[in-house]
Amino acid sequence: MEALSTTKQRSRISNSTLLFIIAGIIFFLMYGFALISFPGSFMQFQTFFDLFNFNAALFIVTLGMCIVMIAGGIDISVGAVCGLVTMACAMLLQSGAGNVWEALLLALGIGLAFGLMHGYLIAYLEIQPFIITLAGMFLAQGLLTTLHKDPLNVTKPAFVALRNFTIEIPWLGTVNRLGVFIPCEIKPGVFVVLVLVILYAVLMKWSRFGRNVYAVGGNIQSARMLGINVKKTLFLSYVICGLTAGIGGFVFLMTTGAGNIGNGALFEIKAIAANVMGGILLNGGVGNLLGAPIGTLTLLTINELIRAAGVQSNLQAIVSGLLLYLFIVLQSIVMSLRSGRKFRLTLPPWLKPHRLPEEKEAGNQG
Amino acid sequence: MLSEIILKMEGISKSFPGVRALHNVDFTLRRGEIHALMGENGAGKSTLIKIITGVYEKDAGQITIEGRPVQFKSPQDAQNMGIGTVFQEIALCPNLTVAENMFIGRSRSNFVKWKQMNAKAAEMLKSLGIPASPTQELASCSIAVQQMIAIARAVDMDCKILILDEPTSSLDEDEVQKLFALMRELKARGVGIIFITHFIDQVYEISDRITVLRNGELIGEYETAALPQIELISKMMGKALSDVTAMKKHEPPKAENSVPIFEAKELSSAAGVKPFNFAIQKGEVNGFAGLLGSGRSESVRAIFAADKVTGGEVKINGKRVKIKTPLDAMKQGIGYLPEDRKGDGIIDELSVRDNIILALQVMKGFFKPLSWKQTEEFAHQFVEKLEIKTPSLNTPIKSLSGGNQQKVILARWLLTHPMYLILDEPTRGIDVGTKVEIQKLVLKLAEEGMSLTFISSEIDEMLRVCSRLIVMKDREIIGELSGMNLTEQDVMHMIAQGGK
Numbered sequence: 001m002e003a004l005s006t007t008k009q010r011s012r013i014s015n016s017t018l019l020f021i022i023a024g025i026i027f028f029l030m031y032g033f034a035l036i037s038f039p040g041s042f043m044q045f046q047t048f049f050d051l052f053n054f055n056a057a058l059f060i061v062t063l064g065m066c067i068v069m070i071a072g073g074i075d076i077s078v079g080a081v082c083g084l085v086t087m088a089c090a091m092l093l094q095s096g097a098g099n100v101w102e103a104l105l106l107a108l109g110i111g112l113a114f115g116l117m118h119g120y121l122i123a124y125l126e127i128q129p130f131i132i133t134l135a136g137m138f139l140a141q142g143l144l145t146t147l148h149k150d151p152l153n154v155t156k157p158a159f160v161a162l163r164n165f166t167i168e169i170p171w172l173g174t175v176n177r178l179g180v181f182i183p184c185e186i187k188p189g190v191f192v193v194l195v196l197v198i199l200y201a202v203l204m205k206w207s208r209f210g211r212n213v214y215a216v217g218g219n220i221q222s223a224r225m226l227g228i229n230v231k232k233t234l235f236l237s238y239v240i241c242g243l244t245a246g247i248g249g250f251v252f253l254m255t256t257g258a259g260n261i262g263n264g265a266l267f268e269i270k271a272i273a274a275n276v277m278g279g280i281l282l283n284g285g286v287g288n289l290l291g292a293p294i295g296t297l298t299l300l301t302i303n304e305l306i307r308a309a310g311v312q313s314n315l316q317a318i319v320s321g322l323l324l325y326l327f328i329v330l331q332s333i334v335m336s337l338r339s340g341r342k343f344r345l346t347l348p349p350w351l352k353p354h355r356l357p358e359e360k361e362a363g364n365q366g
Numbered sequence: 367m368l369s370e371i372i373l374k375m376e377g378i379s380k381s382f383p384g385v386r387a388l389h390n391v392d393f394t395l396r397r398g399e400i401h402a403l404m405g406e407n408g409a410g411k412s413t414l415i416k417i418i419t420g421v422y423e424k425d426a427g428q429i430t431i432e433g434r435p436v437q438f439k440s441p442q443d444a445q446n447m448g449i450g451t452v453f454q455e456i457a458l459c460p461n462l463t464v465a466e467n468m469f470i471g472r473s474r475s476n477f478v479k480w481k482q483m484n485a486k487a488a489e490m491l492k493s494l495g496i497p498a499s500p501t502q503e504l505a506s507c508s509i510a511v512q513q514m515i516a517i518a519r520a521v522d523m524d525c526k527i528l529i530l531d532e533p534t535s536s537l538d539e540d541e542v543q544k545l546f547a548l549m550r551e552l553k554a555r556g557v558g559i560i561f562i563t564h565f566i567d568q569v570y571e572i573s574d575r576i577t578v579l580r581n582g583e584l585i586g587e588y589e590t591a592a593l594p595q596i597e598l599i600s601k602m603m604g605k606a607l608s609d610v611t612a613m614k615k616h617e618p619p620k621a622e623n624s625v626p627i628f629e630a631k632e633l634s635s636a637a638g639v640k641p642f643n644f645a646i647q648k649g650e651v652n653g654f655a656g657l658l659g660s661g662r663s664e665s666v667r668a669i670f671a672a673d674k675v676t677g678g679e680v681k682i683n684g685k686r687v688k689i690k691t692p693l694d695a696m697k698q699g700i701g702y703l704p705e706d707r708k709g710d711g712i713i714d715e716l717s718v719r720d721n722i723i724l725a726l727q728v729m730k731g732f733f734k735p736l737s738w739k740q741t742e743e744f745a746h747q748f749v750e751k752l753e754i755k756t757p758s759l760n761t762p763i764k765s766l767s768g769g770n771q772q773k774v775i776l777a778r779w780l781l782t783h784p785m786y787l788i789l790d791e792p793t794r795g796i797d798v799g800t801k802v803e804i805q806k807l808v809l810k811l812a813e814e815g816m817s818l819t820f821i822s823s824e825i826d827e828m829l830r831v832c833s834r835l836i837v838m839k840d841r842e843i844i845g846e847l848s849g850m851n852l853t854e855q856d857v858m859h860m861i862a863q864g865g866k
Contacts, residue, residue, distance in 0.1 A: 014503040015461065208476050211462070215470055218461035225457035227471030285461040 019279030020288035056189030057252035064244025065271040066292035071237040072217040072284025073129040077136030078245040079267030085249025090259025111246015119238035152259040189251040217284030378427035387413040395558040405579035420444035450520025454532040465500035510541030564659025595862040625684040633678035635668035640842040653828040656838035670702035701784035719745040719759040748777035769800035
C-alpha cells in the first residue's frame with residue numbers, strides 16, 4: 001500500500017473536469033455581473049427560476065445534444081423535431097382523439113423515430129452526421145408545416161390544468177411594493193430537466209455505454225481496437241438524442257400551451273452554443289454532462305442581461321456570437337497549453353511586425 | 367536456461383497478387399525470451415506479424431502454440447489464444463483515465479465499478495512498476511508510459527506472446543530504458559516477446575535471439591550474443607545485385623575553396639533527427655546511407671522543410687536564407703522527390719501532363735497560369751526525354767506502372783530547373799531496367815552541373831551513383847565516406863562501429 005501512494009504522484013484533473021470548472025466560473029461571473037448591474041431583476045429568485053421555467057425545453061434538448069457531441073458527432077435536427085412534436089401533440093390533444101398520456105407517447109415516438117433513423121444511417125451506413133441530421137431537420141420542418149400552418153392553442157382542460165400547474169416554494173420569494181409576499185413558482189417542466197440531468201449524468205459516468213461514448217469520441221480507431229462496439233455506441237447516442245428532443249418538444253408544449261411553426265426554432269444552434277459554453281468540445285471525447293445545463297444557463301443569462309440593458313434584440317445575437325468566439329478561443333488555448341505545447345499567437349506572415357531582409361529576398365525570387 | 371517453445375511457425379508462405387511476401391519462413395519463440403525480428407523494408411516482417419496476429423491468413427505452413435496447431439481467422443482469435451500486440455501507434459483513448467484504458471471494452475457488465483477498477487489497475491501498475499496513477503487521464507502520461515499501459519492491458523488479458531512493433535521509435539533514451547525494464551519483468555514471468563525495431567543497438571541490449579528476414583525469406587535465427595553487428599547488418603542488406611551496367615561515377619569538380627551550393631548548420635526538424643551539418647558542392651552527387659529508420663529521410667525532409675524546421679541555419683551559395691516551407695525551398699531552387707510516392711508525390715486522379723507541370727505552376731503562382739500549349743509542350747518534351755510509357759498525356763497517372771510514375775515526378779522537378787535535387791528512394795519498387803535508367807539520369811544531371819542527393823535502401827546502388835556518403839545511425843550522422851572506390855564493407859563497418 002505504500003508503493004501505491006508513490007504512484008499517485010501527479011493526478012492532474014482531466015480536461016473534461018477542467019473545462020467544466022471553467023464553464024462554472026464563467027457562469028458565476030456572468031450571473032454575478034448581472035446581479036451587480038441589474039439588482040432589481042436579478043436579485044429576485046424568481047428571475048433565476050424563470051430561466052428554467054421558460055426554457056426547460058432548451059435545457060432538455062441541450063442534454064441530448066451533449067451526449068452526441070461527446071461521442072464526436074452532431075445532431076442539427078433536434079430543434080425541428082422539437083417543433084414538430086409540439087404541433088403533433090397539440091393537434092392530437094385538440095382533435096380530442098387522445099389524452100395527455102397519449103400525447104406524451106406520441107412525443108416520445110416521434111423523437112425515437114428520428115433518433116433511430118439518424119442513428120442507423122450515421123452509425124451503420126457511416127454517413128456524415130451533419131448531412132444526415134440536416135436532412136432530418138428539413139424533413140421534420142416540412143412535416144411541421146404540413147400538419148398545421150397556424151398557431152394551435154390547446155384548450156383541452158386536462159392539458160390546460162397541466163400547463164397552469166405550478167409549484168410554490170413557500171419559504172422562498174419576494175415581497176412586493178404592497179408588502180404582499182409572493183412565493184417563487186416552479187413549473188413541472190423544471191422537474192423533467194432535473195430528472196434528466198441526474199439520469200444522464202449517471203449514465204455518462206457510471207454506465208458502460210457512457211464510458212464507451214467517451215472512448216468513441218476520444219479516438220474512434222482506438223475504441224475499435226479496445227474491443228468497444230463503436231457502431232452500437234454511436235447508434236445509441238443518436239437514439240437518445242432524438243428521444244430527448246421528443247421529450248423537449250412535449251415540455252415545450254407544456255410551457256407555452258400551443259403548437260406553432262416557430263416552436264423550437266434555432267434550438268439546435270442554441271444547444272450547440274450552450275454545450276460549447278459548458279465546456280463540451282465539438283471534437284468529441286471531452287466534456288462533463290453537467291456542463292450542458294451550466295452552458296445553457298450562461299447563454300440564457302447573457303440574453304437576459306442584454307434584455308435588461310434594454311438594447312435592441314439583434315444586439316443579443318451579436319453579443320452571443322462574440323462571446324462564443326471568445327469561449328472557443330479560450331478553450332483551444334487551455335487545451336493546447338495542457339497538451340504541453342506552448343501557446344503562441346500565430347500570425348500570417350504579412351501581419352508579422354519584422355521581416356528579415358533574407359526573407360524578403362526569398363520572396364522576391366522566382 | 368530452460369527454454370520451452372511457446373510459438374512455432376513452420377514453412378509459412380504468403381503471396382499477394384504479383385508479390386511473394388513470405389516464402390517458407392520458420393519462426394520459433396520460446397517462453398521467457400525476447401526475440402528480435404529484423405529485416406529491411408519489404409523483408410516480410412510485417413506480413414509475418416500480421417499472420418501471427420490473425421490479420422492475414424497464411425497460404426501455406428503451420429502454426430503451433432504450446433504444441434497445439436492453431437488456425438486464426440481473425441485478430442480476435444489470436445487474442446483469445448493469448449497473443450497481445452502493441453503497435454507503434456498507441457491504440458488507447460487519450461481522454462479516458464489510465465484504469466479505464468486498461469479495462470474498457472473487456473467487461474460485460476453494464477455498470478462501471480470505479481473503485482474496484484481503480485484498485486485492480488493500481489495493483490497491476492505497481493506490480494509492473496509503471497509510474498502512473500489509475501485515475502490519471504491517459505493524455506497526461508508520457509508516450510512511454512502510454513506504451514507501457516498498452517502492454518499492461520495486453521498482459522492482463524493473459525497474453526503469453528507479446529508482440530511489440532517498433533515500440534521505441536518515439537521514445538527518448540530514458541523512456542526506452544523504462545520500457546526495457548518492463549520487458550525484462552515480463553520476460554521473467556515467462557512471456558515470450560517478439561521485438562521489432564530499426565534500432566540495432568537496442569536489439570543488442572535487450573534481445574536473446576534474432577531472426578533475420580530478407581525479401582520474404584528466412585535468412586536465419588541466431589543467438590544475439592553470437593552474432594556480431596556487422597554480420598547482422600550484412601545479413602539484413604544481403605549481397606549486392608550483380609546487374610551493374612558499367613557506369614562511370616561522376617567525379618565532382620575539384621574546387622576545395624569554392625562555396626557550397628547548399629549548406630546547413632545544426633539543422634533540426636520536428637521529425638526528430640539530431641541537429642546536423644550538411645553541405646553540397648555544385649555538380650556533386652552525395653547520399654545519406656544507413657538502415658531504414660536511421661534518419662535518412664528525416665534529414666532530407668528537414669533540408670526541404672517538408673517537416674517543420676525547428677532550428678539551424680541554411681546558406682545558399684554562401685548567403686543566409688530562410689527556408690520554412692517547401693515553397694521557400696522550391697523558390698531557392700531545391701527540388702525533393704519524396705520517398706512515399708503514393709502519399710507525398712503523385713496526385714492519383716490528375717493526368718500525366720498535370721502531374722508534370724504541377725511544381726512549375728506552384729512556383730509561378732496560380733494567378734499566372736501556364737497556357738495549354740506550353741504545358742503540352744513541356745509534358746511532351748519530358749515524356750520523350752525520360753521515355754515515360756503512357757498511352758497519352760491525358761492518362762490519369764494512377765494507371766501507370768510504378769517506374770513510370772516515378773519518372774513523371776522526376777520530370778516534374780526537372781521542369782523547374784532546380785540547382786539542387788533530392789531524390790529519396792527514387793528506385794524503390796520499380797523494375798531493374800528503369801532503375802538503371804534513373805541512375806544514369808542522375809549522373810547525367812550532375813555532369814550538367816546540378817547537385818543531387820540520392821538516397822536508396824540498396825547500398826550498392828548508392829555506391830554506384832554517389833561520390834560521397836553521409837552515414838547515419840539511430841537518427842544521427844555518424845560519419846562520412848568519400849572516394850571513388852568505396853565498398854559495401856566500408857559502409858557496414860561504419861554503421862556497426864558507430865562511426866570513427
